[in-house]
Amino acid sequence: MPTDAFPIRAVGLGKRYGSLTALTDLNLEVGQGEAFGFLGPNGAGKTTTIRLLLGLLRPTTGEAVVLGKRVARSAAWRGDVGYLPGDVKFWPRLSGEETLDFLGGLSGRAALARNGLLKRLELGPAELARPVRTYSDGMRQKLGIVQALQCTPKLALLDEPTKGLDPLMQQAFYEIVADMRRHGTTVFLSSHVIAEVERVCERVAMLRAGKLVTVGTVVGLRQAERRRVVAHFREPVDLAALAHFGEVVASAEQRVELLVGQAQMPALVARLGMLPLVDLLVERPTLEEAFLERYR
Amino acid sequence: MSAMRVLLRHHVRLHRMPLVPLAAGLALFEWIMTFVARQPAVSRFLTSALNAAPPEFLALLNQDLVSSVSAQGIIGVGYAHPFALLMMAVVAVRVPSAALAGEIGRGTMDLMAARPVMRAAHVAAALTATLAGLAILAAAAYAGTLVGLVFRPVEGVSTLRYGLVALQLWLTFACWGCVALAASALSREPGQAIAWAAGLMAGSYVLDYAARVWTLLAPLRPLSLFRYYEPQRVVNAGISGIDVLVPGAVGAAALLVAFGVFWRRDL
Numbered sequence: 193m194p195t196d197a198f199p200i201r202a203v204g205l206g207k208r209y210g211s212l213t214a215l216t217d218l219n220l221e222v223g224q225g226e227a228f229g230f231l232g233p234n235g236a237g238k239t240t241t242i243r244l245l246l247g248l249l250r251p252t253t254g255e256a257v258v259l260g261k262r263v264a265r266s267a268a269w270r271g272d273v274g275y276l277p278g279d280v281k282f283w284p285r286l287s288g289e290e291t292l293d294f295l296g297g298l299s300g301r302a303a304l305a306r307n308g309l310l311k312r313l314e315l316g317p318a319e320l321a322r323p324v325r326t327y328s329d330g331m332r333q334k335l336g337i338v339q340a341l342q343c344t345p346k347l348a349l350l351d352e353p354t355k356g357l358d359p360l361m362q363q364a365f366y367e368i369v370a371d372m373r374r375h376g377t378t379v380f381l382s383s384h385v386i387a388e389v390e391r392v393c394e395r396v397a398m399l400r401a402g403k404l405v406t407v408g409t410v411v412g413l414r415q416a417e418r419r420r421v422v423a424h425f426r427e428p429v430d431l432a433a434l435a436h437f438g439e440v441v442a443s444a445e446q447r448v449e450l451l452v453g454q455a456q457m458p459a460l461v462a463r464l465g466m467l468p469l470v471d472l473l474v475e476r477p478t479l480e481e482a483f484l485e486r487y488r
Numbered sequence: 489m490s491a492m493r494v495l496l497r498h499h500v501r502l503h504r505m506p507l508v509p510l511a512a513g514l515a516l517f518e519w520i521m522t523f524v525a526r527q528p529a530v531s532r533f534l535t536s537a538l539n540a541a542p543p544e545f546l547a548l549l550n551q552d553l554v555s556s557v558s559a560q561g562i563i564g565v566g567y568a569h570p571f572a573l574l575m576m577a578v579v580a581v582r583v584p585s586a587a588l589a590g591e592i593g594r595g596t597m598d599l600m601a602a603r604p605v606m607r608a609a610h611v612a613a614a615l616t617a618t619l620a621g622l623a624i625l626a627a628a629a630y631a632g633t634l635v636g637l638v639f640r641p642v643e644g645v646s647t648l649r650y651g652l653v654a655l656q657l658w659l660t661f662a663c664w665g666c667v668a669l670a671a672s673a674l675s676r677e678p679g680q681a682i683a684w685a686a687g688l689m690a691g692s693y694v695l696d697y698a699a700r701v702w703t704l705l706a707p708l709r710p711l712s713l714f715r716y717y718e719p720q721r722v723v724n725a726g727i728s729g730i731d732v733l734v735p736g737a738v739g740a741a742a743l744l745v746a747f748g749v750f751w752r753r754d755l
Contacts, residue, residue, distance in 0.1 A: 246602050248755045271604035281595030283502070290501070297494035298603035339599065 197224050199347045199378040200245060204254030207240050214240040215402045217254070222380060222395075227373055229389030229410070230382040232399035238382040239278050241399070242349050245380075246275060259347060271300050274345035278352045278382070280336035284325035288315065288335050291324060295339045303342040310338060312364045329356040337365060341372065348372065351382045366392060418451040420475045421460065426468035437463065446470070491605040495613035503583055503621060511625050514575045515632035521566030522636025525559040525645075559642045560649075560723060563633060567653045567719040572629060573693075576661040579621040581685045584668040587614030588750060589675035597755050607751050611673065615743065618665040622658050630654035653719045656727055660717040663735035664689055666742035673750040713738060 200222035207215045215237040222228045232238050243249045245256050247263040247270075255262060261269040282291050296303040310320070313334040324332065333356040341348060348369075354362045369379055369392055383389050389396055390410055398405040406413065418438065425446040434440060437460040438452035452460055457474075464472065566572060588610065591597035600610065633650045668685035675681040692712045699709035709715045716731040 243598075243755075248598060248601055250752065250754055267604050267606045269604070270602060273602065275599070275602040277595070277598045279595065280599075282599075283594075283596060286501070294494065294498055295599055295603065298491055298600060298605055300491065300604055 198222060198257075199224055199259050200228075200380060201257040202241070202245070202254065203257070205241070205244055205251055205256055206253035207237075207244055207249055208252045213402050215244070218404055220397060220404065220407065222378060225373065225376050225378055226395060227369065227379040227381065227393040229393035229396035230380065230399065231384075231386060231389055231396055234384075235401075236399040237402040238399055239351055240402075242275075242351055242380070242382060245349060246270070246273070271343075272346040274340035274343065274348045274350075276336050276340040276348075276350045276353055278355070280332060282324040282332065282335065285323055287323055288320040288327070288331075291335065292320075292339055292342060296342055299343045301343040305344045306338060306342040309341055309368065312368060313337060313361060314364075330358060330361065333357055334361065337368070341368065344375070345377060347378045347380065349380045352384065353381065354383075354385065354388060362388075418453050418477065419457065420473075420477065420481075421450045421452050422473040422475075423448050423450075423464060423467075423469060424471040426470050429467050433463065433467075434460075491603070491609055492613055492616075495600075495605070495609060496616060499583065499587060499613060499617035502586065503579075503617065506582070507579065507621055507624060510575050510578060511628035514572060514625055515628040515635075517569075517571055517575075518563075518566050518629045518632030519636045520632075521563050521569075522633055522640070522642070525562035526640065526642045560645050561720060563637075563642075563645065563650065564653065564719040564723045566633070567629065567650070567657055568717075572657070576622060576625055576657060577664065577686070577689055579625055580618065580661040580665040581668045581682055581689070583618040583621050584614050584665055584672045585675075585678045585681040585685065587617065588669070588672040588746075589681040590672075590678040592675075592755055593677040593679075601755050608747055611669065611747050611750050614672070615666070615669055615746075618669065619662055622661050622665060626654045626658035626661075629657065649723045652727055653722045656717055656719070656722050656731060659732065659735050660713060663713060663739040663742070666739035666746070670742040670745040670749070673746040673753070710734075 198221045200220065202218045202220040205215060205218040205220075206213070218237075218241060230238050230241065240249065244251050245258055245263065247256075247267075250264070255264065257263065259269045259272055286294070292303065292306060296306070310316075315331070315334050315338065319327075319331060324335065327335065333354075337350075337353060340350065354365055357365060366388075369381075373379060379392070381389060381392060393410060395407070395409050396413060397407040421438070423434075425448070428446055429448070431440055431443055431448065434448060434450060437456045438450040440448060440450050442449040450460075588597075591600060601607070630651055630653075633654075634647050637645060637647045637650075664685070667688060668681065671684035671688075672678075672681040675684070693714050695705070696709060696712035696714035699705040699707075699712065699715075713735055716734045718731075721728070722731075
């Protein structure tokens, strides 16, 4: 596959601050037009990774290739990148409009998407004329989204993009991302909100203590995890007979709840058929459950 | 519009308001010095005061006693006066400290550095803004002197000489601006950059003063950048080569540090 097919490639990427290791040997490829989620608890190295991809930090090991260019070698490729920092800060005395003009000017590309974004995120001319210091957290976040996407980037690096947005604006943001993807934009989204990643992304990487724990599709990750099985019986049953198939996580009266691997499911179902079963519920884990299971 | 122009406009927007009162204050101060210089009573007072003053005080003014009591000398004092130096120092430290360390400390450098702009352009824009700001102040100082002398000439005093003094004032603080830019490139917070730059400047000023007062320290005087800024000498003899070479070399070395460090560092 040509290098350009992967807007993001990290090869052995690592970052240390003295004795503290923030990121170790990250190998990652994100495909063209993909929506890629980046999950991990606080301090896992998500923001460090994004800052390494942008060249804001110099890697201790390895290298990053973004949009086919080695990050450390040039700056021109950043014209095709939109970036929303996790804790976006602006110049307090500048108005929203001045901020967008300044950052758009630095991008060196026409801000063709600005008006559409402003309309969808409900930032009107009156708000844009005000100094940013008078903005609420939500308004600042909306301004952050607009500055990142106003020049129709080929790659959007978004760190906690819905932080501070109300549910309506979150919905508007998801629609914006869906539209961008229809136009071929690659989206790299770092978030604590697992439901958001599950909703927006097809593939996801999980990071823990600076190390990549897993990479895969959202569906694949959910499938790989144990199912939650809830069985109701007519009368109490011997739990030992079920514990053989999985982990019994709860039991009360005639109700038993288990976590069961996909491979054990046929045998469990056969065993349940021999018991006085009244009702059976089998649930795939949510991404959140898959995430939590991996971080336990 | 090129990234450099966009960055320059940004610096102008952030610093234009403080620059106006600084320039106006400096122009007014130098104009007042031309007014003071032609008052015979002032000359008489200064002559007697300076005759009675201890040499340590005269050293603080960085002036030769005899030339200071002439009209030409009094106007020259205006360019070596701590007020004028302080006005220049504010711009020489504030603009470069805000441009790099200030943006990093505020968290806005991330937004700027994530754009297709070479890091060298950020340093170059900060340097240009600093030099331009200092040029405006030096020009304002000279304008104050010019207005004072053109509208009410003083016999034997040439306005052109003070143009050279203003140029030397600019050169000295341009050098300090480069030092402040290096400190800014090395820092994560503007306060840290300001502390380094202002500390070095104050130390250099004190060293120059102490070396003029105590003969024991006299050999160290060439180590101070203020040794190469003597308005009275410029008025009398013009700008000497060493007064350009030393600040120029120090400024160039500081710029090398600023560009080199900022290119390599984590933001």
